[in-house]
Amino acid sequence: MSAELIAREALAMIDAGGTDPFSLPRLADRLGVRTASLYNHLDGRLAVIEGVRRLVVEEMDVSAFAVLPWPDALAAWARSYRDAFARHPHAIELLATTTISSPATLAMYEAVVEALARGGWPERHLVAVLTSVESFLLGSALDLVAPPLMIAPSEHAPQVPVLAAALRAAHGGSKSARADQAFDAGLDALIRGLTARLAELGETEAR
């Protein structure tokens, strides 16, 4: 039994499990082995989670960082990142709160921060920029799997007239069209704001 197979089964279990917690005994059960024997194949719970992370990260695309300016590359990577987590929404909390240590995932982050550094971001800002973009992406992936009508004033509409009208104005499209509009607006704002901040940092340091 390979670590790859175990990770695939773990991801399938997470995807199918709704909000059920990830547990090694349940994984062992699905694989038809005893929990203890899982430890012969890999180094415990964190190793399984890193295997799961690698599978999700493989669905993300960092190729743009090699060819586009950082703001455009960041936008392209961001789209693939959100799409990957939107296919595995129940993995978001687990992966967002577990330490990242596998070479494949580290390589993705290296591609991102290396491009930011090449674009002029000072070293001390790299982790904050990466983390803030990632927070937006994880939250956006959650939104993508939210119900079609996330806010439904129904009989309370008269008490919240601006909200009710805004929802009517936005609810022309499908749920995914609305999620895309919010994602595009936020990503555009975030990258504009980061670009402005970098320009400011450059001016400060040039003084």
Add this chain to the structure above:
Amino acid sequence: MSAELIAREALAMIDAGGTDPFSLPRLADRLGVRTASLYNHLDGRLAVIEGVRRLVVEEMDVSAFAVLPWPDALAAWARSYRDAFARHPHAIELLATTTISSPATLAMYEAVVEALARGGWPERHLVAVLTSVESFLLGSALDLVAPPLMIAPSEHAPQVPVLAAALRAAHGGSKSARADQAFDAGLDALIRGLTARLAELGETEAR
């Protein structure tokens, strides 16, 4: 047994439960009643979840929208929003993926979109702006409960030199100082970008 008491017990269960799924039978068990009798007190699972949401929303502060320009008010509300969810991280996925319908929560959103509209945002953009900021806030709340070293290259550091150096440069402070730095950077960028976008929309419509 009041709906308030049931909601408080449900939130305590979610807070204590790690990634355990929220379930009515477990809640009934904690309250020492039968599941069926919960339905005498409120209208099922969604009513319990709305009660939980109200408790979390009560920890958020919308007062700034009445007195400050929208970018500053949005920043103040954003901080209280992230802090509230950071105190209840296991409620994030549940609340982010369940329809919002209670008057208390609707009133909070009304305060936000009403201030955005007063600030000049066209009606058709209100929901996208609100959703994109909320995505960032939910992701940031998840980051606040992530491990102290979210990315740990350890023995792989030589393969990811830029990342390893960036982490060393960022890791001077505490975990919460780093999370705050990322949150501040992202919130600042998002609000700057939104301000720029609104100015652009105004110019387009003035033409």
